[in-house]
Amino acid sequence: MINLLIVDDHPVVLDGTKTLLQDLANVSIHTERNSTAVLSRMDIQTFHLFLIDINMKVINGIQLADLIKKKQPDAFIVLYTGYELSDYYELLIEKKVDGLLSKLATKEQVIQTIQATLRGEILLAADFLDFVQQRTNVPTTEHDVLLSDKEQEILNLVAQGATNKAIASTLGVTQRTIENYLSKLFVKLNVESRAEAVIVAKAKEWIH
Numbered sequence: 704m705i706n707l708l709i710v711d712d713h714p715v716v717l718d719g720t721k722t723l724l725q726d727l728a729n730v731s732i733h734t735e736r737n738s739t740a741v742l743s744r745m746d747i748q749t750f751h752l753f754l755i756d757i758n759m760k761v762i763n764g765i766q767l768a769d770l771i772k773k774k775q776p777d778a779f780i781v782l783y784t785g786y787e788l789s790d791y792y793e794l795l796i797e798k799k800v801d802g803l804l805s806k807l808a809t810k811e812q813v814i815q816t817i818q819a820t821l822r823g824e825i826l827l828a829a830d831f832l833d834f835v836q837q838r839t840n841v842p843t844t845e846h847d848v849l850l851s852d853k854e855q856e857i858l859n860l861v862a863q864g865a866t867n868k869a870i871a872s873t874l875g876v877t878q879r880t881i882e883n884y885l886s887k888l889f890v891k892l893n894v895e896s897r898a899e900a901v902i903v904a905k906a907k908e909w910i911h
Contacts (some may be wrong), residue, residue, distance in 0.1 A: 705821065706749060710741055710767065711756040716806070720754065721785075723801045723810050726909050728818060738762040742770060752821060754804075757791070757886075758879055765791075765886040779820050783808075786883070789853075792834045794890055795825065798816040802826065850891070850909060857884050859910045862901045 707730050711717040717734050724732055734752070735741055742820055744750075751759045757764035768780045782791060783804035785796045794800045802820045804813060813825075850858070853874075860870045865883070872879040889895060892903045906909045 705751045706733060707752045707754060708735055708740055708741070708744070709754045710735045710737050710759070710764070712738065712759045713756070716756070720813075723813055724754075724817065729816060730817075738764075739766050741767060742774060745771070746776060750775075750778065750819070750827040752781065754781050754783060754817070757782050757786070758786040758883055760879070763882060763886050765794070765799075765883075765890060768794075769890075772799065773795045781816060781820055786880075787829060789830055789834060790887060792831055793849075793887070795827075795831075796835075797890070799873070799890060806859065850888075854884060854888055854891075855904075856911055857881065858888065858900060858904045861897050862904070862910050863886075 704785055707724070707727075709717060709720050709732065711720065711734075714736060717736060718911050721732050721734055724730070733748075734743060739762055740754075746851050753768075753769055755764040762770070764784075768782060771780060780800045781802035781804055782790070782794070782800050783806055785806040788803045788824050791800075791803055795803065802816055804816050805820070806818070808833075824832055826886075852911075856874070857870060860873060864872070867881045868878050871881045874881070885897065885900070888900055892900050894900045896909055901910070
């Protein structure tokens with residue numbers, strides 16, 4: 704029996720996702736609302752696959768995925784989100800996660816993705832090939848990391864000392880969205896803090 708842990712801090716979404724996956728054969732489904740409790744649960748129970756919402760507090764999905772992989776390198780991790788999946792393709796390239804799911808996916812798409820992940824396969828959208836081609840065509844000297852205009856704008860505001868709340872207000876989005884962007888930036892830049900991100904961005908002359 705395969706143990707799957709769904710991690711989402713929204714109870715309605717959590718219950719809905721669990722119901723969606725009830726038809727999976729030979730899979731025992733477990734749930735967790737508190738992202739900070741996942742690692743301690745791993746000490747007392749073995750989970751083979753984690754389906755994790757990206758947009759959570761206190762530890763978001765990207766951060767949690769990293770912690771899980773460090774603790775259990777052979778764990779399968781699928782992130783799911785209501786945002787654009789293409790924003791997270793870099794995580795697949797760097798093998799930080801094993802799959803991505805949109806919260807708008809159909810029941811069939813969700814089940815197929817989970818099944819593929821358990822087989823060691825990845826189901827991808829057609830635009831993933833465009834992402835790979837774009838990434839391949841960029842010289843590896845100066846611009847080995849691709850940043851979107853939005854990411855550069857956020858980095859500039861971070862460099863000016865703006866808080867996440869202030870950045871969110873400036874860009875007209877939620878604070879959680881900004882936290883999401885920063886988590887992705889930390890992965891892309893291979894850093895662990897806002898200060899490190901700014902140092903790397905200035906060194907590469909992405910911001911001034």
